[in-house]
Amino acid sequence: MQQELKDLLPALRRFAYSLTGSMADADDLLQNTVERILTRDMPSDVDLTKWAFRICRNVWIDECRARKVRRDATENPELSDGQVTDGEHQTTKEIEWSRVDAAMSRLPEDQRQIISLVAIQGMPYKMVAEILEVPKGTVMSRLARARAALSEALSPATLRSES
CATH class of the missing domain: 1.10.10.10 (Winged helix-like DNA-binding domain superfamily/Winged helix DNA-binding domain)
Structure with a gap:
């Protein structure tokens, strides 16, 4: 599985970039995806490629939801501690x-x-x-x-x- 995952990394990275539009965010997404792949037991009846891309997509969806919560908090300062986060654009x-x-x-x-x-x-x-x-x-x-x-x-x- 390690070699198969290693061979899959470039394609996963491109997919992560296509989702995020930023190399820095894509690298973070890839890292989170690989971490989740390595810490979870892969179902025996699942193809690693399909499973990895699905995990990457789901991690991105989770990140988008978290960003929305953070954005809402910055737009409504009463919901946060007054901290404003700036988005990174590359x-x-x-x-x-x-x-x-x-x-x-x-x-x-x-x-x-x-x-x-x-x-x-x-x-x-x-x-x-x-x-x-x-x-x-x-x-x-x-x-x-x-x-x-x-x-x-x-x-x-x-x-x-x-x-």
Whole structure:
């Protein structure tokens, strides 16, 4: 299992980055995912790849919920001890990557997850459906909508209108 997990780390890191949009946050998410994988007993009837991606997704969902609670606390100082936390923003230096990142970030989370797993990780629709626990048809329709939205956001006409 150690070697299999080691081989899976680059793909998990890319998936974590696609969810977070920040290398620092992606590394934190990857670390939390690996920690959870190593501290939990893997069910005997589960594929490590599917299980690891599902754990990564669930850890990210937990983090998003925690961030919402912290954000609500900062917006309502009476709920906190007066501490305000600033979010960390890291942008890429390459213009193309920054455009793709921006376009990806505008996608709804369900579409972003699917395009990351299918287009970036190269996973088959069936595996993605199992990881996200949705029907295969849902994966296909969300992927089609995500691709159309990215195509529109990255089209030359959109570039001219942004300038």
